[in-house]
Amino acid sequence: MAVDPAQVAQVRTFNRFYTKVIGVLQSGLAGTPHSLTEARVLYELANTPTGDRGGEVDVAGLRRLLDLDAGYLSRILARLEAAGLVTREPSSDDARRRLVRLTEDGRSAFAALDAAQVAAVERLLAPVADTDGRRMLAAMGTIRRALGDSPGRPGLVLRPPEPGELGWVVARHGALYAEEYGWDARFEGMVAQIVADFAAADDQRRQAAWIAEVDGEPAGCVFCVAENETTAKLRLLLVEPSARGAGVGARLVEECLRFATRAGYRRITLWTNDVLTSARRIYERAGFRLDSEEPHHSFGRDLVGQNWSREL
Template sequence: MTVQDVRAFNRFYTGVIGALDHGRHRYAPYTLTESRVLYELAQVPHLDAADLRTLLGLDAGYLSRILNRFEDAGLIERGPSDSDPRRRRVRLTVPGREAAAVLDERARETVGALLDTVAPADRPRLAEAMRTIRDLLGEERARSGAVVLREPLPGDLGWMVQRNAALYAAEYGWNADYEGLVARIVADFAQDHDPHLERVWIAEAGGRPVGCVMCVRDDAPGTARLRLLLVEPAARGGGIGDRLVRAVIDFARGVGYRELVLWTNDVLSGARRIYQRHGFVLAAERPHRSFGKDLIGQDWRLDLHGSGV
């Protein structure tokens, strides 16, 4: 492959997308970069400005001008970071989320129009080619440690089942009963969930999933349940688990839940330390025989109104 091959592909792909986006209707009244900023801010309740700059590879001054314009327009609000008061947190306002939703819908329509030109039988081949490009060209990004929390893409829910089963078998010796439990949880979400009250996050680095978590409604009124927190072994130690749990807490609080609960087992010490850091309190524990092992199950709870973490 030569430089000319890459440039030729880039011209081709840019032309395809441009043909579907006459007059830049998709981004109006924002530039492409401004649209990317709105999109990333819409994926999580808030981001630090420094993380946003790294994520998008933007010059600090350029990003500052964009954020100033957004703040003047009432699309964002800024304040001290929860993790470091020296940093600035950025959060979309209600008008900001509405603007991001409009841009997202336009993008979905554009990509849908593109896929309509591809025969259904050829779409798996196209998807595999895209994954190959992301895998090969995303290695440098993976080494840089850039991690994005995003919504699940086709195939990600299956990945959640596979990786939970494989990791818990390798690390704790759990049998296929656990895979069956995870499969039911994921299937229930896929078949019937309220997108306004329930959500899945995928942590992605270098074009590959490296973690996940789920927030679903619990049986008790006003209560949400955190489920299936997982971080790949190679990605641990970088705060991904904390970011995933924080995303669930902020989401649950933002949509009006009063309490967040979870069930885990005492052998999962790393996960328990994350829950404790975020204010969860152990409510009950009891021994049980599950997944081929004798375990101690634990119920943890977080009061979303009383906790300021």
């Protein structure tokens, strides 16, 4: 597939910017005498769980791990060995295998290098506002996943909406439902009214809302409001496409059910449409049952509305 030359230029511009920011063009990384590659070799040796004492790696495995030319890695290890930071010796199990491990001086050198890098990153992050910092870290995770890395299961936090995020709820509902289902602005208007009623009520004992934050970015939401004295209503469940399949929706619904139970409700209901198949599966797994359904024309589409409920 052909790649837009402008995109190539944008990536190269970012690379030039970021390599300067983190100092990899300097002769030593983070003010130490070690190059970036040497620092990475020391890191892998210091953090490997293999070997009798730890810190022992097969040279061929190290080369594959770092994707380094064999001759280049050999020269790096020779420099580190001459400095007294590593040793190289044949494996006792297989003389054809060469093992490299950190010496005590090597461990001390890595500890100093690691502390210097932590301090450098702290200085980098210090002037970044909390919101910008979360966005930056989330973008780093996105880059890793997009390029085939696996940063691990996304960090999920459920929390109350922060100032400005009720507007995010309205905006994301409007944008996603227009994109995925072709619903018009009347749906966004309905969501805005639900959110406005929630904010006006300001009843923390009987209602609550949660934002699902994944790797520092809002990725979903759900609201629990009062239908009457004994019945709660689940509203505005949403999960961003990038967070789907990771259990975010199920966690939001579970939190809503826990709150409704603690608040003293005996039953909870919800209204949805039959086209929202993923949401319906979440509701079914959470114990909701379909009570009734009825065709209607709303948001510029012919739909089938559904009423679901369960006991608490």
